[in-house]
Amino acid sequence: MINKKEAVIELKNVYKSFGSKYVLRDFDLTIYKGQSVVMLGQSGMGKSVSVRLMLGLMDVDSGSIKINGKEITNFTEENFYENNRGIGMLFQNGALFDSMSVWENVAFSLLNIDKMNPDVARKIAIEKLADVGLPAKVANMMPSELSGGMKKRVGLARAIADNPSIIFFDEPTTGLDPIMSDVINNLIVRCVKQLGATALTITHDINSAKKIADRIVMLYEGKIIWDGTPKDLDNPKNEYVEHFVKGISL
Amino acid sequence: MEMIRKIGNMGINFMKSVFQFLLFLIQTIHNWFAPPYYPKVFLRNVIEIGFYSLPVVSLTALFAGMVLALQSYSGFSSFSAEGAVATVVEIAITRELGPVFAGLMVAGRIGATMAASIGTMKVTEQIDALKTLSMNPFKYIISPRVLAGVVVMPLLVLIADIIGIFGGFIVSVNELGFNPYVYIKDTYNSMQWIDAVVGIAKGATFGAIITSMGCYYGYYTEGGADGVGKATTNAVVYSSILILIFNYILTAVFF
Numbered sequence: 001m002i003n004k005k006e007a008v009i010e011l012k013n014v015y016k017s018f019g020s021k022y023v024l025r026d027f028d029l030t031i032y033k034g035q036s037v038v039m040l041g042q043s044g045m046g047k048s049v050s051v052r053l054m055l056g057l058m059d060v061d062s063g064s065i066k067i068n069g070k071e072i073t074n075f076t077e078e079n080f081y082e083n084n085r086g087i088g089m090l091f092q093n094g095a096l097f098d099s100m101s102v103w104e105n106v107a108f109s110l111l112n113i114d115k116m117n118p119d120v121a122r123k124i125a126i127e128k129l130a131d132v133g134l135p136a137k138v139a140n141m142m143p144s145e146l147s148g149g150m151k152k153r154v155g156l157a158r159a160i161a162d163n164p165s166i167i168f169f170d171e172p173t174t175g176l177d178p179i180m181s182d183v184i185n186n187l188i189v190r191c192v193k194q195l196g197a198t199a200l201t202i203t204h205d206i207n208s209a210k211k212i213a214d215r216i217v218m219l220y221e222g223k224i225i226w227d228g229t230p231k232d233l234d235n236p237k238n239e240y241v242e243h244f245v246k247g248i249s250l
Numbered sequence: 251m252e253m254i255r256k257i258g259n260m261g262i263n264f265m266k267s268v269f270q271f272l273l274f275l276i277q278t279i280h281n282w283f284a285p286p287y288y289p290k291v292f293l294r295n296v297i298e299i300g301f302y303s304l305p306v307v308s309l310t311a312l313f314a315g316m317v318l319a320l321q322s323y324s325g326f327s328s329f330s331a332e333g334a335v336a337t338v339v340e341i342a343i344t345r346e347l348g349p350v351f352a353g354l355m356v357a358g359r360i361g362a363t364m365a366a367s368i369g370t371m372k373v374t375e376q377i378d379a380l381k382t383l384s385m386n387p388f389k390y391i392i393s394p395r396v397l398a399g400v401v402v403m404p405l406l407v408l409i410a411d412i413i414g415i416f417g418g419f420i421v422s423v424n425e426l427g428f429n430p431y432v433y434i435k436d437t438y439n440s441m442q443w444i445d446a447v448v449g450i451a452k453g454a455t456f457g458a459i460i461t462s463m464g465c466y467y468g469y470y471t472e473g474g475a476d477g478v479g480k481a482t483t484n485a486v487v488y489s490s491i492l493i494l495i496f497n498y499i500l501t502a503v504f505f
Contacts, residue, residue, distance in 0.1 A: 057378050081384045089382040095375040099367075109383045112288070112390070158383075 006033040007066070008166060008198045009054060014063035016049055016222075023049050025222040027063070036192050036199040038209040040244065041219035047202040048092075050219070051168050054200075055089060056080030067166070085113070088159035088167040088197075092174055094151035096143040096158070102129070103139035106157045114162075128157040131194075132187050149180040153187065160191050167192060169201040173208045185211040206233070206245055218244065274392075274466050281386070281393035288394055295398035299360050299461070300406060306359060310351045311343070311410035315417025318342055323426050335428070336436035339418035344445040345504075348411040350497050353456035356406065357489040361464040364395060365485035368468025369478040377469070392469065396461040403457025404450040411449055448504045455500060456493050463489040 009031040016024040023046040031037050041047045052058040053065060056075060065072050072083060096105050106125035110116040116124075126136045132153040143151060152172060159167055169188060173181035185208050192199045201212050209216055210230040218226035218241050226241045236242055243249065322338045368391060371377050380387050415437060422428040467481040467488075 052378075055378075055382055057381060077386070081381065081386055084382050085384045087382065089379070091375050091379060093374065095379040097371075097376055097379070098374075109385070113384050115286075 007031070008033050008035075008068055009200065010064070010066040011050070011054070012064045014050075014053065014065060015061040016046070016053060016058070017061055022222055024053075027223060029217065029224055031198060031200060033198055034196065035215055036189075036201070036213055037215045037217060038201045038203060038213035039217050039219055040204060040206070040209055041202075042204065042244070045219045046222050047219055048170060051089075051170060051200065051202060055084060055087065055168065085109075085162070086165050088162070088164035090152070090155045090159045090167070090169045090172055092171040094143070094155035096146075096151060096154055098143050100143075101139065102134075102141050102143065102146070102154050105143065105154060106139075106161050108158065109162050125157070125161065128161050129154070131160070131191065132157045133183070149176055149183070152176065152180075152184055156184070156187060156191065160195060163195055165195070165197055167195070167197050167199045169199065169203075169212075171203055171205075172201060173203065173205050181205070181208065182211075188212050209233070270470070271462075271466055274469070275462060277388050278393050278396050278462065278465070281388045282397055284389075286389070288390055291390060292394040292398055295395050296402050298363075299356065299398050299457075300402035303356050303359055303406060304409065306355050307352045307406050307410050308413045310355050311348055311414035312417040314347045314351055315339060315343055315414035315419075316421045318347065318414075319418035319421040319426070323422070332426075333436065335422055335426070336418070336433050337440035339422075340415055340437045340440045341445070343414035343418070344411045344441075345448050345501070346497070348414050349407045349449055349452035349456060350493065351414075352403070352407050352410040352453070353460065353493040353497075354490055356403065356456070357460045357463075357486055357493060360399070361460045361485045361489045362482045364461060364464030365468040365471075365481045366478055368392075368465055369471035369481040372469065372471045373474055373477060387469070392465045395465055396458060399457035399461030400454050401457070403460070404453035407449045407453035407456075408446075411445075444504060448500065451504070452497060452500050455496050459492045459496065460489045463492065 007030050009029070011027055011029045014024050014027040015022065027046070027050065029050070039047050039050070049058065053060050054067060056072060056077070060073050063073070067083060067087075070083065072080070075083065097108065100108070103122050103125040104111070106128050107116070107121035110121040110124060111118060122139070126139050129136065129138060134150065134153055134157070138146075138150070138154075143154070146154065172184050172188060176184060188199070188201070189212055199212075201208070203209055210233065213230050216228055216230055216233055217224045218238070220240055226236060226238045228236065233241070233245060236245065318339050319335055322335050323332060326332050326334050371391070377387050380390060419430070419433055419437070422433050423430045464485045467485040471477045471481040
């Protein structure tokens with residue numbers, strides 16, 4: 001249920017540069033509780049950077065970032081570790097720990113942060129794997145034995161293992177075939193709904209965006225230039241968005 | 251003018267790296283004293299650094315002791331001082347060759363492994379994944395590794411010392427015709443408590459150098475496979491250089 005009174009993620013006048021090149025400039029974005037927002041944009045437009053800033057993986061040049069009402073730009077590293085509890089993240093290539101088995105990956109925070117009993121953590125990990133459509137026999141496999149689609153699913157299971165209230169998805173369907181992409185999209189929709197979480201997905205896959213989102217924003221040259229619903233994307237009334245959707249260069 | 255600018259830039263970059271490394275070291279040591287702890291990770295690294303390095307360290311020490319016995323015999327026999335072979339082997343192995351060879355071998359094996367594995371974790375976003383899972387990478391990856399190096403290396407040096415002396419004994423008794431009882435007695439008589447202290451101090455220092463350089467270069471890896479390769483090379487080269495420098499410093503301190 002979207003609650004437009006409660007902003008969960010709030011970025012205001014955010015600037016981020018690398019050397020002399022500004023990736024984000026005067027970037028504003030507010031995401032409300034329960035919303036599933038997709039951020040579209042070409043490669044190199046700052047989509048991943050914006051998410052990394054929200055997770056404290058990068059420092060902001062200036063501006064304000066609030067997560068669950070807390071200003072995070074003045075956080076210490078320890079504050080970020082604390083704040084990231086309750087936040088899930090699916091990385092583009094899964095970023096699975098290759099020295100650990102699948103179930104240890106999924107149960108990582110349960111074992112190492114929550115200090116849960118390994119038997120209980122394993123049971124939860126297998127349940128989460130089932131949630132993303134993977135059988136229990138996968139639990140003892142190593143990440144190197146998995147296909148690209150399976151890695152994404154394990155990454156998704158790990159992201160939702162601790163029942164987060166905010167989930168970020170970084171290019172969840174990149175590198176997957178259309179059928180597997182659809183499977184992942186459906187899983188994302190189901191997981192977000194089940195958890196009642198707020199989600200931000202970054203992608204340049206229009207089909208994914210339409211399937212996952214209840215709100216779509218378009219990033220161009222470091223700013224949000226368009227904000228609408230998946231339906232609005234059919235007639236965006238913006239030249240750049242129209243070209244992006246049709247895949248035609250300006 | 252261009253030349254001066256380049257030298258100046260090199261100097262600034264060097265100072266930046268030194269400062270960054272010192273901060274890295276402070277964070278590493280700080281996490282030794284700040285719970286929570288991860289004993290399983292520590293023990294895994296103790297086994298990896300200590301147990302799996304035993305064959306390579308033992309072989310190196312054995313042959314170092316054997317060569318030393320042969321060479322010192324050929325030198326001392328020219329002025330009828332063959333009796334000093336046992337003493338020279340003992341002092342050279344326990345104070346210098348044992349720690350240095352063990353350090354260099356472990357630098358090649360463990361320093362490279364650590365830089366490569368942590369570097370790969372960095373470029374494949376596994377370090378970022380740790381952070382998003384609320385895990386401080388220093389606590390989970392860096393600090394246990396460096397602590398394991400500091401704890402295990404003195405033991406490895408001690409084993410290298412024993413095996414090195416044994417190598418000298420084998421050659422002296424079997425090749426050079428020494429009386430085994432006299433050789434052991436000479437070795438025992440030449441031993442001083444300071445030899446063990448020097449060995450332990452050097453071992454702990456070299457362990458800290460190897461693991462911190464491996465972790466440091468791995469943690470700050472940039473780029474892809476090329477970056478991991480550079481990190482691995484840097485970790486081995488700089489830890490080897492630092493081992494030799496600190497070996498001299500510690501020898502001078504205990505001289």
